[in-house]
Amino acid sequence: MLTWLARILHSSFLHSGPVQTALLVGSGTAVVCAVIGVFTILRGHAFAGHALGDVSSAGGSASFFLGINPLAGFLGIAAMAAMGLEFLGVRRVREQDVATGIVLGAGLGLSALFLYFDLTTTSTTGAAVMVMFGSMFAMPPSLQWPALIVAVLTVSMVTVLYRPLLLSVVDVELASSRGVSNRWVGTLHLLALAAAVALAALSVGSVLASALLIGPAGAALRVSHRPSRAIFGAVVIGLAAIWGGVWMAYESYYWFSGNAWPVSFFVVAIIFAAYLLSMPCRYALQRMAAGEAGRQ
Amino acid sequence: MFDSFMINTWIAATIVAITAGVLGFFVVLRRSAFAAHALPLATFPGAAAAQLAGVQPLWGLLVFVAGAVFLLRQLQKLGRKDVATGLVLVTLMAVGSLLLSMTNAYGPAVFSLLFGEVLGVSSADLLPVILISVAVMLGAMFVYRPLLLQSAFPELAISRGVRAGTIDLLFLCLLGLVTAMALPVVGALLVFSLLVAPAATAQVLSAHPARALALSVALSIGLIWSAIALSFLTNWPVGFFVGSIGALLFSSTRIFRYFRNRLKHERDRKAQHA
Numbered sequence: 001m002l003t004w005l006a007r008i009l010h011s012s013f014l015h016s017g018p019v020q021t022a023l024l025v026g027s028g029t030a031v032v033c034a035v036i037g038v039f040t041i042l043r044g045h046a047f048a049g050h051a052l053g054d055v056s057s058a059g060g061s062a063s064f065f066l067g068i069n070p071l072a073g074f075l076g077i078a079a080m081a082a083m084g085l086e087f088l089g090v091r092r093v094r095e096q097d098v099a100t101g102i103v104l105g106a107g108l109g110l111s112a113l114f115l116y117f118d119l120t121t122t123s124t125t126g127a128a129v130m131v132m133f134g135s136m137f138a139m140p141p142s143l144q145w146p147a148l149i150v151a152v153l154t155v156s157m158v159t160v161l162y163r164p165l166l167l168s169v170v171d172v173e174l175a176s177s178r179g180v181s182n183r184w185v186g187t188l189h190l191l192a193l194a195a196a197v198a199l200a201a202l203s204v205g206s207v208l209a210s211a212l213l214i215g216p217a218g219a220a221l222r223v224s225h226r227p228s229r230a231i232f233g234a235v236v237i238g239l240a241a242i243w244g245g246v247w248m249a250y251e252s253y254y255w256f257s258g259n260a261w262p263v264s265f266f267v268v269a270i271i272f273a274a275y276l277l278s279m280p281c282r283y284a285l286q287r288m289a290a291g292e293a294g295r296q
Numbered sequence: 297m298f299d300s301f302m303i304n305t306w307i308a309a310t311i312v313a314i315t316a317g318v319l320g321f322f323v324v325l326r327r328s329a330f331a332a333h334a335l336p337l338a339t340f341p342g343a344a345a346a347q348l349a350g351v352q353p354l355w356g357l358l359v360f361v362a363g364a365v366f367l368l369r370q371l372q373k374l375g376r377k378d379v380a381t382g383l384v385l386v387t388l389m390a391v392g393s394l395l396l397s398m399t400n401a402y403g404p405a406v407f408s409l410l411f412g413e414v415l416g417v418s419s420a421d422l423l424p425v426i427l428i429s430v431a432v433m434l435g436a437m438f439v440y441r442p443l444l445l446q447s448a449f450p451e452l453a454i455s456r457g458v459r460a461g462t463i464d465l466l467f468l469c470l471l472g473l474v475t476a477m478a479l480p481v482v483g484a485l486l487v488f489s490l491l492v493a494p495a496a497t498a499q500v501l502s503a504h505p506a507r508a509l510a511l512s513v514a515l516s517i518g519l520i521w522s523a524i525a526l527s528f529l530t531n532w533p534v535g536f537f538v539g540s541i542g543a544l545l546f547s548s549t550r551i552f553r554y555f556r557n558r559l560k561h562e563r564d565r566k567a568q569h570a
Binding site: 041044046047049050051088097098100101102103104105106107108109110112113115116119128129132133205207208210211214215218222259261262264265267268269271272275279 | 324327328329330332333337374375376378379381382383385386387389390391393394396397398406407410411485488489492493496532533535536537538539540542543546547550
């Protein structure tokens with residue numbers, strides 16, 4: 001085990017610039033997404049989270065022909081879409097599904113238009129693939145610090161709001177009786193969600209962004225219902241997916257004789273495996289708990 | 297706009313719009329917009345797989361849509377429905393990104409499969425569209441009553457002996473067929489927009505099932521016709537027009553309903569005072 005670890009660390013893997021950028025931005029993204037993801041799933045906003053990721057692709061594609069920072073593009077559109085969801089009434093359960101669908105359709109339409117502008121005005125041909133599926137190894141190093149700052153800001157906001165956020169997830173009426181403004185908490189949650197999704201879209205691509213958001217959190221919530229434990233588990237799974245995915249994609253260049261497989265594929269594959277594995281884990285934990293209860 | 301090379305486009309788009317309008321009515325009623333979004337995207341790698349295997353794209357799409365429906369049903373049994381839907385979507389899309397990196401048909405193919413390219417429908421493409429649409433419409437007519445009952449009143453349906461699991465599977469199969477049929481013609485995004493926006497607007501306007509269904513089909517046809525015409529005139533992608541006109545339709549009917557309700561409220565209050 002140790003020699004194996006040493007071999008990885010001494011290889012060219014960690015000394016390569018693109019790998020360093022990918023790992024840094026990817027780790028920040030994984031942590032933010034894991035934390036926000038747990039709240040998102042508990043609130044039943046998985047569709048909204050996915051929709052924000054897809055819609056943010058409009059910002060990513062606009063950044064090409066406008067020549068702006070892609071992170072700013074993803075963030076701006078995701079925040080605007082979050083406000084649109086709020087306006088169309090995403091919090092009323094009955095209308096949530098359709099309202100999300102409408103915002104999603106409009107956002108993807110906009111992204112189609114912007115990708116078309118990319119093609120006609122700047123002749124960037126790979127824009128669709130880059131925005132939709134991400135390209136972690138092609139991330140410019142100048143994006144490192146802005147991305148990390150957004151990640152740190154979002155996590156600290158959630159840490160400050162941890163208790164009211166949790167309370168409003170568990171019981172809306174109890175929360176308002178304790179003086180929590182559900183409207184503010186809801187809006188701040190959607191904005192934090194937009195930030196998480198924008199980071200994820202930047203690293204694994206906008207269509208796959210929700211993998212980082214709901215995959216690790218979903219798997220962790222299946223094993224433990226305690227939010228704090230689920231957040232910890234989700235962070236571990238998310239980081240494992242990013243590091244494992246980046247390492248596998250880097251090594252796949254040698255595995256498949258020069259045809260490297262995309263990073264995003266490996267990241268999502270690890271997350272999917274973790275979700276499937278959460279089933280036997282939950283079963284084993286339940287058995288253990290039942291065994292202890294039986295002995296007492 | 298109505299040149300001979302556009303005739304197939306108009307026919308295919310109209311057929312897709314009718315089928316999507318009918319099925320979309322149930323999508324909105326069952327609140328399955330996420331599934332309606334996930335299935336087209338999860339099916340999209342099928343086209344790349346078919347290209348790698350050297351078979352007709354439709355076969356690849358049908359295989360992938362069947363796989364997506366199966367995976368969706370299995371994962372939904374394990375845990376939260378929306379998490380399962382999202383995971384199926386991203387997993388199959390990730391497979392798609394892998395398949396796309398293997399074929400050399402990179403940019404343009406991705407764009408047209410995601411956002412649609414209605415200007416290139418050949419007569420050979422038209423036949424499967426017609427056949428599958430007829431099959432879906434017959435299927436929808438066959439299960440219309442139990443599907444309507446189960447979608448609108450799930451508890452009542454159980455007491456009448458309608459099996460929720462079977463109905464759900466049938467619904468997903470119909471949705472999958474529409475997806476596989478419409479994807480090469482109009483793209484993954486358009487399928488989704490056509491399934492949600494017209495039906496959602498129709499259900500805001502009318503609570504009567506048959507009327508809402510007819511309205512949904514009419515709006516769907518109007519939506520795709522205006523989108524194709526605008527796309528032809530401006531050269532902008534048709535997906536943009538379907539998405540934005542759909543959103544405009546829905547929001548304006550919502551605003552209309554809001555003001556109508558407020559007016560009615562005022563009138564009731566005045567009547568009470570008098």
